[in-house]
Amino acid sequence: xxxxxxxxxxxKNPTAQKKLAGRTASVFYKLFxxxxxxxxxxVIIYPIIYMxxxxxxEVKDLYDPTVIWVxxxxxxxxxxxxxxxxxxxxxxxxxxxxxxxxxxxxVMSCALVGYGFAKFKFRFKGLFFALVLFxxxxxxxxxxxxxxxxxxxxxxxxxxxxxxxxxxxSFTINLLNTPFTLFVPAAFGVGIRxxxxxxxxxxxxxxxxxxLEDAAYIDGCGLFKTFFRIIIPNASxxxxxxFLFSFVWYYNDYxxxxxxxxxxxxxxxxxxxxxxxxxxxxFEFYTDPYSIVAQMQAACILAIGPLIVxxxxxxxFFTKSIERSGIIG
Numbered sequence: 001x002x003x004x005x006x007x008x009x010x011x012k013n014p015t016a017q018k019k020l021a022g023r024t025a026s027v028f029y030k031l032f033x034x035x036x037x038x039x040x041x042x043v044i045i046y047p048i049i050y051m052x053x054x055x056x057x058e059v060k061d062l063y064d065p066t067v068i069w070v071x072x073x074x075x076x077x078x079x080x081x082x083x084x085x086x087x088x089x090x091x092x093x094x095x096x097x098x099x100x101x102x103x104x105x106x107v108m109s110c111a112l113v114g115y116g117f118a119k120f121k122f123r124f125k126g127l128f129f130a131l132v133l134f135x136x137x138x139x140x141x142x143x144x145x146x147x148x149x150x151x152x153x154x155x156x157x158x159x160x161x162x163x164x165x166x167x168x169x170s171f172t173i174n175l176l177n178t179p180f181t182l183f184v185p186a187a188f189g190v191g192i193r194x195x196x197x198x199x200x201x202x203x204x205x206x207x208x209x210x211x212l213e214d215a216a217y218i219d220g221c222g223l224f225k226t227f228f229r230i231i232i233p234n235a236s237x238x239x240x241x242x243f244l245f246s247f248v249w250y251y252n253d254y255x256x257x258x259x260x261x262x263x264x265x266x267x268x269x270x271x272x273x274x275x276x277x278x279x280x281x282x283f284e285f286y287t288d289p290y291s292i293v294a295q296m297q298a299a300c301i302l303a304i305g306p307l308i309v310x311x312x313x314x315x316x317f318f319t320k321s322i323e324r325s326g327i328i329g
Contacts, residue, residue: 048304049069050297051297051300051301052297052301053069053070053071054293054294054297055078055079055294055297055298055300055301056071056074056075056076056078056294057071057073057074057075057078057294058071058073058075058077058294059290059291059294060073061073062290062293062294063290078294078295078297078298079298079301079302081295081298082274082295082298082299082302083302085274085277085278085281086265086270086274086277086299087265088302090264091264091265091266091267091270092267092306094264094265094266095251095266095267095268096251096306097179098179098182098250098257098264098266099247099250099251100247101179101183101186102179102182102183102186102191102192102246102250103186103243103246103247103250104243105183105186105187105191106186106187106189106191106192106194106197106246106250107197107239107242107243107246109186109187109188109189109191109194110189110194110197110198110201110242111197111201111232111235111238111239111242112189112227113132113189113198113201114197114198114199114200114201114202114204114205115201115202115205115227115231117129117132117198117202118201118202118203118204118205118206119205119206119210119213129202132195132198132199133195133199134195135190135194135195136193136195136196136199140192140255140256141255144255144259147181147185147260148176148259148260151174151175151176151181151260152174152175152176153172153173153174154172154173154174154175154184155170155171155172156171160172175260176260176261177260177261177262177263178261179261179264181256181260181261182250182256182257182260191246191250192246192249192250192253192256193245193246193249197242197245197246200238200241200242201235201238201242204235204237204238205231205235208231208234208235212230212231212234213226213230213231216229216230240314244314248307251267251268251306251307252267252268253266253268254268254269254272257269258272267302267303268303270299271299271300271303274295274296274299275292275296278292278295
């Protein structure tokens with residue numbers, strides 16, 4: 001009875017009541033956070049789990065209402081069919097080649113532009129940076145037709161007209177159906193999401209101490225030597241994060257690759273035409289909607305699989321680069 005009385009008296013103490021209320025609030029907060037994060041993870045992971053489950057099923061399992069997650073008839077034929085139909089190894093190599101070259105050119109050009117905006121003063125600097133921000137908000141579809149006409153008769157930014165007195169016409173080449181429709185804009189800092197990357201580099205370089213550059217100038221380094229030997233090694237976080245972002249966008253791009261060239265094919269364009277390809281093999285999607293569902297899910301897994309593998313190996317470095325570059329700061 002004495003211990004019970006002491007417990008009741010302690011609960012009447014304002015300090016004890018505050019501690020109890022704090023512990024109760026902490027328990028509810030942890031419970032709420034657990035439920036919220038679990039729900040978000042399920043929403044994000046559910047499509048991947050569904051694709052994996054369906055991609056390993058036979059057609060009869062798609063009609064079976066008792067099959068929810070685990071297939072009754074496990075098969076790899078869906079993956080084999082897609083890989084043989086689209087030439088998966090070839091288009092994966094094409095996609096990686098186009099994405100890596102475009103990303104490298106895009107990141108280097110954006111880094112140079114961002115460094116110029118961060119460290120140098122020049123006339124109309126604010127206006128030019130406003131145009132860079134304008135690149136972020138303007139949809140690429142608005143300039144697709146002028147770019148298509150430019151690539152159809154590419155005159156090297158007007159230099160081809162200098163050959164007209166000698167050749168009787170301007171010197172032009174057709175860049176359509178070649179990866180140069182992605183390489184050229186990337187090399188000049190107007191590639192996919194270049195405006196965003198220029199902004200990221202500008203913010204990162206503005207936070208770097210000016211003493212690093214002053215020390216390099218004293219040691220005899222010029223502007224470009226300072227940038228390549230001093231700035232780049234100290235900006236690895238910004239370079240890695242922008243490189244990964246740019247690579248994923250080029251890897252997943254469908255709009256530019258489908259508009260400007262059809263050969264070589266990429267992962268996105270191959271999946272975009274997959275229904276027609278499978279229909280040519282005898283799959284009747286309109287009369288039997290389930291006929292190609294498993295094949296389509298297998299194609300999606302094959303498309304995102306390389307990105308998932310890359311992220312698994314680079315997750316630790318990517319997280320550090322996001323923190324150092326201040327993208328989410």
